[in-house]
Amino acid sequence: MSTEITGATSGVASRSTTGAGPDRGAPAGPGGRPRRSDRARAEARLGWLLAGPAFVVMLAVTAYPILQAVYESLFRNRLTAPDDRAFIGLGNYGVILGDPVFWKSLGVTTGIMLVTVAVELVLGFALALIMHKAVTQLRGLLRTAILVPYGIITVVSAFAWFYAFSIDSGYVNQWFDWVPGISPDLNWFAGTWTSLFVIIASEVWKTTPFISLLLLAGLAQVPSDLEEAAQVDGATWWQRMKRVVLPNMKAAIMVAVLFRALDAFRIFDNVFIMTNGANDTTVLSLLAYRTSIGRLEIGLGSAISVLLFVCVLIICFIAIKIFKVDLAGARGEK
Amino acid sequence: MIAGTAVVALAAGLGACAPADDTPVLTWYTNPDAGGQALLAQQCTQEAGGAYRIEVSVLPREASSQREQLARRLAAKDSSIDLMSLDPPFIPELANAGFLAPVPEDVAEEVSQDVAEGALLGASWGDELVTVPFWANTQLLWYKKSVAEAAGLDPATTPVTWDQVIGAARDQDLTLGVQGIKAEAYTVWINALVESAGGHVVETPEAAAEDVELGLESEAGQEAARIIAEIGADGLGGAGLPTQDENASLSQFQGDSGSFMVNWPFVWPAMQGAVEDGTLEQSFLDDVGWAVYPQVVEGEDAAPPYGGINLGVGAFSRHVDEAYEAAACIVRPENQAAYFVSDGNPPASTVAYDDPEVQETFPMADVIRQSLEQAAPRPQTPYYNEVSQGLQETWHAPRDVDPGSTPQQATDFIVAVLRGERLL
Numbered sequence: 213m214s215t216e217i218t219g220a221t222s223g224v225a226s227r228s229t230t231g232a233g234p235d236r237g238a239p240a241g242p243g244g245r246p247r248r249s250d251r252a253r254a255e256a257r258l259g260w261l262l263a264g265p266a267f268v269v270m271l272a273v274t275a276y277p278i279l280q281a282v283y284e285s286l287f288r289n290r291l292t293a294p295d296d297r298a299f300i301g302l303g304n305y306g307v308i309l310g311d312p313v314f315w316k317s318l319g320v321t322t323g324i325m326l327v328t329v330a331v332e333l334v335l336g337f338a339l340a341l342i343m344h345k346a347v348t349q350l351r352g353l354l355r356t357a358i359l360v361p362y363g364i365i366t367v368v369s370a371f372a373w374f375y376a377f378s379i380d381s382g383y384v385n386q387w388f389d390w391v392p393g394i395s396p397d398l399n400w401f402a403g404t405w406t407s408l409f410v411i412i413a414s415e416v417w418k419t420t421p422f423i424s425l426l427l428l429a430g431l432a433q434v435p436s437d438l439e440e441a442a443q444v445d446g447a448t449w450w451q452r453m454k455r456v457v458l459p460n461m462k463a464a465i466m467v468a469v470l471f472r473a474l475d476a477f478r479i480f481d482n483v484f485i486m487t488n489g490a491n492d493t494t495v496l497s498l499l500a501y502r503t504s505i506g507r508l509e510i511g512l513g514s515a516i517s518v519l520l521f522v523c524v525l526i527i528c529f530i531a532i533k534i535f536k537v538d539l540a541g542a543r544g545e546k
Numbered sequence: 547m548i549a550g551t552a553v554v555a556l557a558a559g560l561g562a563c564a565p566a567d568d569t570p571v572l573t574w575y576t577n578p579d580a581g582g583q584a585l586l587a588q589q590c591t592q593e594a595g596g597a598y599r600i601e602v603s604v605l606p607r608e609a610s611s612q613r614e615q616l617a618r619r620l621a622a623k624d625s626s627i628d629l630m631s632l633d634p635p636f637i638p639e640l641a642n643a644g645f646l647a648p649v650p651e652d653v654a655e656e657v658s659q660d661v662a663e664g665a666l667l668g669a670s671w672g673d674e675l676v677t678v679p680f681w682a683n684t685q686l687l688w689y690k691k692s693v694a695e696a697a698g699l700d701p702a703t704t705p706v707t708w709d710q711v712i713g714a715a716r717d718q719d720l721t722l723g724v725q726g727i728k729a730e731a732y733t734v735w736i737n738a739l740v741e742s743a744g745g746h747v748v749e750t751p752e753a754a755a756e757d758v759e760l761g762l763e764s765e766a767g768q769e770a771a772r773i774i775a776e777i778g779a780d781g782l783g784g785a786g787l788p789t790q791d792e793n794a795s796l797s798q799f800q801g802d803s804g805s806f807m808v809n810w811p812f813v814w815p816a817m818q819g820a821v822e823d824g825t826l827e828q829s830f831l832d833d834v835g836w837a838v839y840p841q842v843v844e845g846e847d848a849a850p851p852y853g854g855i856n857l858g859v860g861a862f863s864r865h866v867d868e869a870y871e872a873a874a875c876i877v878r879p880e881n882q883a884a885y886f887v888s889d890g891n892p893p894a895s896t897v898a899y900d901d902p903e904v905q906e907t908f909p910m911a912d913v914i915r916q917s918l919e920q921a922a923p924r925p926q927t928p929y930y931n932e933v934s935q936g937l938q939e940t941w942h943a944p945r946d947v948d949p950g951s952t953p954q955q956a957t958d959f960i961v962a963v964l965r966g967e968r969l970l
Contacts, residue, residue, distance in 0.1 A: 313969040506614065508617055
């Protein structure tokens, strides 16, 4: 509660200061009501002028392709058979929704999303705590070290993990052959579960820093006097976490979960590099890619992309309506 | 004074550009190689004496990505595509869509002289030559002489069968080098087995998508499935089989468990390179033998895989005549021989194999030529991509193949995909 209040005050304060800046130079008497509304209007206009170009660009690069995909998804259209193009209404959607391949890849995608986000939340929180509590001299080094995986290009990290686990050139089987189940003969990319394990592990390694950074921002919002008060009252570490820290950073946690969930749902690179969908590891993005880019079936592929987009919208809806993620609250605006 | 300088500068600038402007520039989209195609482009540009200039533009590494890029550009009527290096399985798709300029009769006659049978088939679509055969690849059976001897086989003189090869590996507890990865390499293997057994994966390659008939539910299809299932289920391909591509097969063959391997001729320069680098013993190389692809039915010639690159001319090119002239120059037998020596890619022309330098660099040149005469292309249908991926989807992993049900499943699945009733 108190964070929100602090956040709100500071937000308003800073905004009014900047807003007042230009006005100060204007020749005027004491500010009355109409004057303020003038300023508010000017501010709103300035806001539009500043945000307008970005808004137009957004429309051009996102809204236009999305609408184009929706339009294309209503046609039977194969690039190498231009004469066969025909309007088939929702036919493509019928094929996709009636096909086990779609449902299986939806299941695999959802599974990967749930597992990665859950694991990353725990690991990311631990890392955020370490970064938060680290002594000042170590802080810079620690944050850099933790952020390194996030700075690596996904394709590169996918290749690195692929070669580490591959049966002919990998070292994992040699290093970990004391673990039951791991032997030089274990082909990680020949089975569904072992493939998924490597895919998820590489995804977790790569993106945990992102979630820990968001959580660190949340931790910084928790007022230290509250924690100190709890400590004086004799609360254990666990009690302080559960009753003071976590409730105060709920907004940050929910935003981190939402961002990562949307990101993880669109997973592509790792799967594409490691298995290319073999052993039932096809994810939705890969299915869309294979259909529209590989098979050149623009209509069918667009329909899969549209369905993928709908899934993302559903996740957003669930997060915002059911889990009440407050995007503005996390930024300390409200 | 200033004006004078400007005029001089302008004149100099025009002078530099003038000859280039008159010469038609042909853009040749090539697959990545060791630089041999760029060299041929230079050579033919010089020989043309100003009739055209060839510029090389390199395509992505994977054959499937090359197809994706070319098909998308051609669908958008890209006029910058004059010449293309095309992987044969994708030629029918481009030809059927009208993306290839027709081959002039005189050029067709010139470039199909002394060309290996398999290569000629692969460059055609519907009884008509639609591309210019350039280089032709085929797989050979590579083996360790010591292993073959211990099994009482001599593949170099008497053709061996898959059953003999499987038996030899099983008896000596060794692994076979085959490609079981869920990728194009696996289709190559499946198709070669079906063709060698006397069948065809696709019976009606020129039919429309809805009418394509498959030939997998035949004795040939079942025999192919039996061989793959036996190698897969008995672990004869090693633990790496489900992810094994051509390079992985080679490194397995170079290991202690290696025995026999089916692979493209690139393995020969690769093994020689490894000996030069000191990672492989010379004695190993001395033990390596080669022969024509194993037979499925004893006594019947095998139909080895066919690959390679043919030259296509873009239908939207502004310089079709010059492009065909250039293509005819590029594929001249002496150029093919030079390209074989420099880049290790075997010629489509049978006379190029008589080149003394070829014979010296590739002691197996005559076996490659024979293999190319026997080779069978992969299904030549405009829907090759669907057929190939459908095969991989239903036949992977090798250990799960069941001769009784897999061919049937593959047929049902591929037919449904072609009819637009299933996703792939």
